[in-house]
Amino acid sequence: MPAISREEVAHLARLARLAVTDEELGVFAGQLDVILGAVARVGEVAADDIPPTSHVVPVTNVLRPDEPRPSLDRDAVLACAPAAEDGRFRVPRILDEEA
Amino acid sequence: MSELISLTAAETAAKISAGEVSAREVAQAHLDRIGAVDDRIQAFLRVDTAGALKAADAVDQAKAKGEQLGPLAGVPLALKDVVVTNGLETTSGSKILSGWIPPYDATITTRMREAGIVILGKTNMDEFAMGSSTENSAFATTHNPWDLDRTPGGSSGGSSAAVASYEAPLAIGTDTGGSIRQPAAVTGIVGHKPTYGSVSRYGLIAFSSSLDQAGPFGRTVLDAALLHEVIAGHDPCDSTSLDVPVAPVVAAAREGANGDLAGLTVGIVRELGGEGYESGVTAAFTDAAQRLEAMGAKVVEVSCPHFGYALAAYYLIAPSEASSNLARFDSVRYGLRVGDDGARSLEEVMSLTREAGFGPEVKRRIMIGTYALSSGYYDAYYGQAQKVRTLISRDFADAFQTCDVLISPATPTVAFRLGERVDDPMAMYAADLCTLPASLAGVPAISVPCGLSAGLPVGLQVMAPALADDRCYRVAAAVEASYGAPLIASAPAL
Amino acid sequence: MTTTLPPFDDVVARFEPVIGLETHVELGTRTKMFCGCMTDFGSEPNTQICPVCLGLPGSLPVANKAAIEATIRIGLALNCSIASWCRFARKNYFYPDMPKDYQISQYDEPLCFEGYLDITSEGQSYRIGIERVHLEEDTGKTLHVGGATGRIHGATHSLVDYNRAGIPLVEIVTKPVPGIGAKAPEVAKAYVTELRNLVRGLGVSDVRMEQGSLRCDVNTALNLPGADWGTRTETKNVNSLRSVERAVRSEMIRQASVLDGGGRIVQETRHFHEDTGVTTSGRSKEEATDYRYFPEPDLVPLAPDASWVEELRATLPETPSVRRGRLQEAWGVSDHDMDSIANAGAVELIVATIEAGASSEAARKWWLGELARRANETGTELDALPITPAQVAAVAALVDAGRVNDKLARQVLEGVLAGEGDPEAVVVSRGLEVVSDTGALGAAVDEAIAANPDVAQKIREGKVAAAGALVGAVMKTTRGQADAKVVRDLILERLS
Numbered sequence A: 001m002p003a004i005s006r007e008e009v010a011h012l013a014r015l016a017r018l019a020v021t022d023e024e025l026g027v028f029a030g031q032l033d034v035i036l037g038a039v040a041r042v043g044e045v046a047a048d049d050i051p052p053t054s055h056v057v058p059v060t061n062v063l064r065p066d067e068p069r070p071s072l073d074r075d076a077v078l079a080c081a082p083a084a085e086d087g088r089f090r091v092p093r094i095l096d097e098e099a
Numbered sequence B: 001m002s003e004l005i006s007l008t009a010a011e012t013a014a015k016i017s018a019g020e021v022s023a024r025e026v027a028q029a030h031l032d033r034i035g036a037v038d039d040r041i042q043a044f045l046r047v048d049t050a051g052a053l054k055a056a057d058a059v060d061q062a063k064a065k066g067e068q069l070g071p072l073a074g075v076p077l078a079l080k081d082v083v084v085t086n087g088l089e090t091t092s093g094s095k096i097l098s099g100w101i102p103p104y105d106a107t108i109t110t111r112m113r114e115a116g117i118v119i120l121g122k123t124n125m126d127e128f129a130m131g132s133s134t135e136n137s138a139f140a141t142t143h144n145p146w147d148l149d150r151t152p153g154g155s156s157g158g159s160s161a162a163v164a165s166y167e168a169p170l171a172i173g174t175d176t177g178g179s180i181r182q183p184a185a186v187t188g189i190v191g192h193k194p195t196y197g198s199v200s201r202y203g204l205i206a207f208s209s210s211l212d213q214a215g216p217f218g219r220t221v222l223d224a225a226l227l228h229e230v231i232a233g234h235d236p237c238d239s240t241s242l243d244v245p246v247a248p249v250v251a252a253a254r255e256g257a258n259g260d261l262a263g264l265t266v267g268i269v270r271e272l273g274g275e276g277y278e279s280g281v282t283a284a285f286t287d288a289a290q291r292l293e294a295m296g297a298k299v300v301e302v303s304c305p306h307f308g309y310a311l312a313a314y315y316l317i318a319p320s321e322a323s324s325n326l327a328r329f330d331s332v333r334y335g336l337r338v339g340d341d342g343a344r345s346l347e348e349v350m351s352l353t354r355e356a357g358f359g360p361e362v363k364r365r366i367m368i369g370t371y372a373l374s375s376g377y378y379d380a381y382y383g384q385a386q387k388v389r390t391l392i393s394r395d396f397a398d399a400f401q402t403c404d405v406l407i408s409p410a411t412p413t414v415a416f417r418l419g420e421r422v423d424d425p426m427a428m429y430a431a432d433l434c435t436l437p438a439s440l441a442g443v444p445a446i447s448v449p450c451g452l453s454a455g456l457p458v459g460l461q462v463m464a465p466a467l468a469d470d471r472c473y474r475v476a477a478a479v480e481a482s483y484g485a486p487l488i489a490s491a492p493a494l
Numbered sequence C: 001m002t003t004t005l006p007p008f009d010d011v012v013a014r015f016e017p018v019i020g021l022e023t024h025v026e027l028g029t030r031t032k033m034f035c036g037c038m039t040d041f042g043s044e045p046n047t048q049i050c051p052v053c054l055g056l057p058g059s060l061p062v063a064n065k066a067a068i069e070a071t072i073r074i075g076l077a078l079n080c081s082i083a084s085w086c087r088f089a090r091k092n093y094f095y096p097d098m099p100k101d102y103q104i105s106q107y108d109e110p111l112c113f114e115g116y117l118d119i120t121s122e123g124q125s126y127r128i129g130i131e132r133v134h135l136e137e138d139t140g141k142t143l144h145v146g147g148a149t150g151r152i153h154g155a156t157h158s159l160v161d162y163n164r165a166g167i168p169l170v171e172i173v174t175k176p177v178p179g180i181g182a183k184a185p186e187v188a189k190a191y192v193t194e195l196r197n198l199v200r201g202l203g204v205s206d207v208r209m210e211q212g213s214l215r216c217d218v219n220t221a222l223n224l225p226g227a228d229w230g231t232r233t234e235t236k237n238v239n240s241l242r243s244v245e246r247a248v249r250s251e252m253i254r255q256a257s258v259l260d261g262g263g264r265i266v267q268e269t270r271h272f273h274e275d276t277g278v279t280t281s282g283r284s285k286e287e288a289t290d291y292r293y294f295p296e297p298d299l300v301p302l303a304p305d306a307s308w309v310e311e312l313r314a315t316l317p318e319t320p321s322v323r324r325g326r327l328q329e330a331w332g333v334s335d336h337d338m339d340s341i342a343n344a345g346a347v348e349l350i351v352a353t354i355e356a357g358a359s360s361e362a363a364r365k366w367w368l369g370e371l372a373r374r375a376n377e378t379g380t381e382l383d384a385l386p387i388t389p390a391q392v393a394a395v396a397a398l399v400d401a402g403r404v405n406d407k408l409a410r411q412v413l414e415g416v417l418a419g420e421g422d423p424e425a426v427v428v429s430r431g432l433e434v435v436s437d438t439g440a441l442g443a444a445v446d447e448a449i450a451a452n453p454d455v456a457q458k459i460r461e462g463k464v465a466a467a468g469a470l471v472g473a474v475m476k477t478t479r480g481q482a483d484a485k486v487v488r489d490l491i492l493e494r495l496s
Ligand SMILES: [Mg+2]
Pocket: C105, C136, C171
């Protein structure tokens, strides 16, 4: 099925927030094509009546009580951040989504 | 070579407990060994001399106060850098986390600290545990002590190399598709991937959540078992952690060392062998099977028809989960930020950061995973892969109807040369051919040395049903005992 | 482009609306959905954060039992079926207020599904179908700096606070509601009002729109009679009950205007503006969002068994509509009046005021009269006014005791709302007590008689009705604080 184009790689990279270079587009297109071609084999065996496995542990309803636990020290956490201001994490301007 | 570094973990702990040697002396001997050989091995990303000596001193003080020491108190350990350590930089082998000092400990880190284990430092690994040679590390290339031109396996190659080169008697690795067993096999040591859910994942930097499992490395089966019992057990901080008793792996390792396997049925998995397997590997494996038979086991051949699809399923499931798990590295809360010049938008800065911070294999897998989860492709890729997972689990269930354990070579080849596969992702992926089925089914599997091929170690993989980790240790210990001394003793001196 | 918008009556004469509502309710659990951090509103930024809700590498979620139970109870109260097995899913998209850059939510396996909520609006009953009720985690809060009025537009940078990140959020999605014509705006508002009352009655959330613990997205579509349903838009930023109604109305009018002009409705997210009452388009994203949902591997499935569900069902209070029926009978009010009480969100306030000692008449009178007027003026909900049912009951007690009259009572309420303290304190500090001391009033009465000799003469001649004018004069000089009955008696006594 696959024949991954540079455009598709570019689309995937956008979805994944990767500013890939032009050169990488070509390399990845080739490699993804090979890899996806190989893994597409999963379609050969798995029939409709086979349930998918998302979790291998046969466990349900793992819940915790609604009891508070200590939070982290704010200054220590913000010290690890690339930028902070006023007790908050500082980020560059966000693309405008509302008009 | 100092006598202290050649001891097993069990012997070291016994000597410390008996007051024959101090934990500090043991720690210092290993720090000295690291100082002497690690420029050639490059197993460690960072050595925590101060932290190690402090932990060793605490053990010595406890001993002085007459406190009862645990079975591994004072034993040094090399910790894979995927495991979070409070106050000690943790990078998962990635530039994007360079300099990150976690404000908390992983559950297994806590357990090891409480057991008096002395953490020497953090070991090199393939970036985010994606790889089979440790060449995908952003920081260093680790060398196999058996042949410095070869890889120590991956992704836990730093940990396997540290143990194999006597820099530490014990190490922690993580195994998502084989990342403990394959490096153990190619460095001639013991490595075990526990039953999924039996060791807490809290504080392991996630690669593929439904597959990741931390486990022990040791130069002997007993050492690995002792470490297994420290790290295993229920953790309320991990929803997938099983609330059941830990399998009696130490007792099983001791029992197996008697070399009596009467009553045990061992299945050779037909699909994990034959074409594509190095002849030396096949020969060593066949020899190991005969040893098992000689020790009283009934050895049969079984077929697991869907194991041939494990690689395809794995390389969909793991990258899919990874594409989501690695989204958080976005330059906002921790880690790298690139290109924030005051004019660029957050979206641009995020993309530039991730582009600069992730290596090619990580980007490749993120894109495969993004593709496999996309609407329109989900059913054909991720959905089908999860069905294959069901079929592989059924193959195991069927085989375990008649067999107590299953065996195979741990890897199709011995350690390959550095650089040999870096440009061929599919060739690199093939290194995990034997280890993937157990990962997908969540069952335990161990790799134990079973001879050499052209002077390089070969690993025997022993797989058991979920929660029956003790069977892996028992059989591995029997194999180990059949050689008299651990094979690692025949590694060339550094 | 400026076009004249068609009047609403004209729109509903020519088009049929279909609406749908997606409501998010922040649960009032003590701790967050997947970690033990506290959920207190208004704490210092980034003080309620831990490795889990900050998405630190290696951290893992564990679900809060109280949140699961609250969600099941909401589902049961909405007549839903409860899934016997379901999973959480990851919804993947990058946004800085989301620490893991995916939201743990539910996708095709909601915890509760296929229910309904019966509502009444203007005497008419409607059954609103509930498609699903699911549980997810809230995001952090972003502050935009450097632009005008804190908007994202024009900001130089933004600041993120993750205190809210990970608070359990229940999403309640209705089925499309067709066939309600001109009533669409009112029905939308009545639904959210009723849902709010129901959730509040369950005690699982304080459901305050102004604090964001109740958030509502409104889907609107228009079609010509007999035609297929139109393309829907999703209006966000609807922050009050009144805005629910206004948003539907405004979006119906806008869509009609677009269709009238030969245009097409684009499926998009729109933002409601409280100040102008109109919706504007969210800038269309470069590409359609692909959330790449997949089952959350870090959480095991949920499988509520029948006995657990029945245990929870047994904890449900009477439904708001049953409760209303009972209260209506007790209070002896008409259907229409009960509707207004409910739509004003006053039922529980009145109940609490009665419990605090007021008569039902007095409780209704003050909440629906003066206080409703004040809420309307300030554009807030009744329960958001800074006055408690106990304080309203205290005002009613002052009136009953004859210590203040109605006019003074309104001033007392004003004082309480202005933060001057309890009613008693306001009476004292503002000096509002009715003066009924005959000695103190005598001078004012004498003054009034002297100033109005003609009127006084008429009363002396037996035209007692004329006394009203003198009473009025006395009330004026005493700034309404005189006891009118005492004044009248004094006047008649002096002029007889
Ligand atoms: Mg939602």
